[in-house]
């Protein structure tokens with residue numbers, strides 16, 4: 001290995017729900033810069049953790065630029081997006097020549113006035129480094145991949161799991177391919193097959209449903225020597241932009257015809273399975289009834305339509321209200337974003353009684369604020385270390401209070417948070433798996449850590465910005481016709 005090789009690394013990650021009224025700014029990304037990236041991401045089970053491990057093992061110099069990721073929400077303002085792009089550009093420029101660029105991206109990011117956020121970034125990086133320097137990226141399984149993205153990279157590695165527990169492994173693969181490309185042992189080329197389909201994200205898990213067959217076929221294609229990687233992208237339907245939709249991306253070693261052929265073939269399978277992505281949910285009333293009557297817990301009520309992991313505010317009250325109308329006990333709810341309630345709980349103090357309206361304050365789509373009276377149980381700073389997905393990375397959900405109301409322990413947070421890691425409960429004094437009912441504001445990533453311990457998962461049809469019922473959204477910019485909005 002030549003010791004002088006140097007690769008720039010960056011992460012900019014956001015899944016943008018363009019229907020959200022919550023704008024996203026730079027601070028929401030918890031950005032870290034330069035050498036700090038080693039401190040924050042080194043040793044974590046993330047894409048950047050994978051980049052760092054491989055490049056160090058191969059004695060490749062690392063040029064760290066920026067690593068920034070925000071909880072899904074509305075579009076990021078243009079100025080902050082441009083600042084993040086500039087930070088990468090300056091990072092590459094400032095150190096003189098780099099031999100390659102590795103990017104950890106989501107693929108469903110939208111900035112104000114820039115619907116093609118990742119495409120714009122990749123194009124800019126390509127223009128900067130020229131065509132002879134490899135640019136390789138990782139993408140989320142929910143990426144909305146476009147041609148401008150694939151035309152400006154040498155290879156793409158999409159997550160192969162949902163819940164996404166392979167972030168580190170994909171980072172390792174991408175960095176490994178970077179090294180192979182730099183040493184001339186691989187010459188990756190990329191083909192994209194985009195489909196006129198925009199399924200809801202509710203049935204995109206890789207352990208059941210249509211993704212099982214798709215990823216099996218992808219693995220089979222990858223067993224061919226000339227095939228480097230096959231990614232299946234379900235896409236993200238809560239973005240009113242032209243590049244929505246599912247896709248297949250195939251990377252081969254120098255054989256563009258084969259890449260095109262395989263992406264078309266697997267795209268055909270994806271299209272033929274489209275109806276299997278749809279799923280019936282359980283009404284709020286039936287779901288709560290079923291959970292209350294269950295002989296054994298924990299029963300998980302998944303509030304899939306108010307999933308902060310997809311850009312919803314995480315302050316919906318509809319399921320909470322239904323539970324309060326029943327005689328329940330031993331229920332845990334994570335989490336309701338309500339900074340005002342957190343403030344009041346802190347003023348009230350642990351063991352004090354708090355009466356106020358909580359939740360339903362971001363917009364009119366997630367139920368009215370609900371009047372509660374309960375005891376403050378715990379107060380924390382809302383920081384904890386992930387032990388499930390993104391293991392090792394620190395979460396910060398803002399100051400946090402637990403309010404116990406009629407047998408329901410409600411976690412109140414300052415920031416929106418999808419409780420995919422049970423640490424959110426434990427950090428706040430609750431053992432989630434001892435609960436009879438757990439209400440989780442999450443679409444599906446919670447399953448990795450919770451499903452082995454739960455008796456049943458009920459996906460609840462409450463209202464919200466991540467409802468699988470796409471007819472509730474007023475699309476104006478997506479290409480039509482598109483399935484399932486149009487009968488294709």
Ligand SMILES: [Zn+2]
Pocket residue numbers: 140141142164
């Ligand atoms: Zn995803």
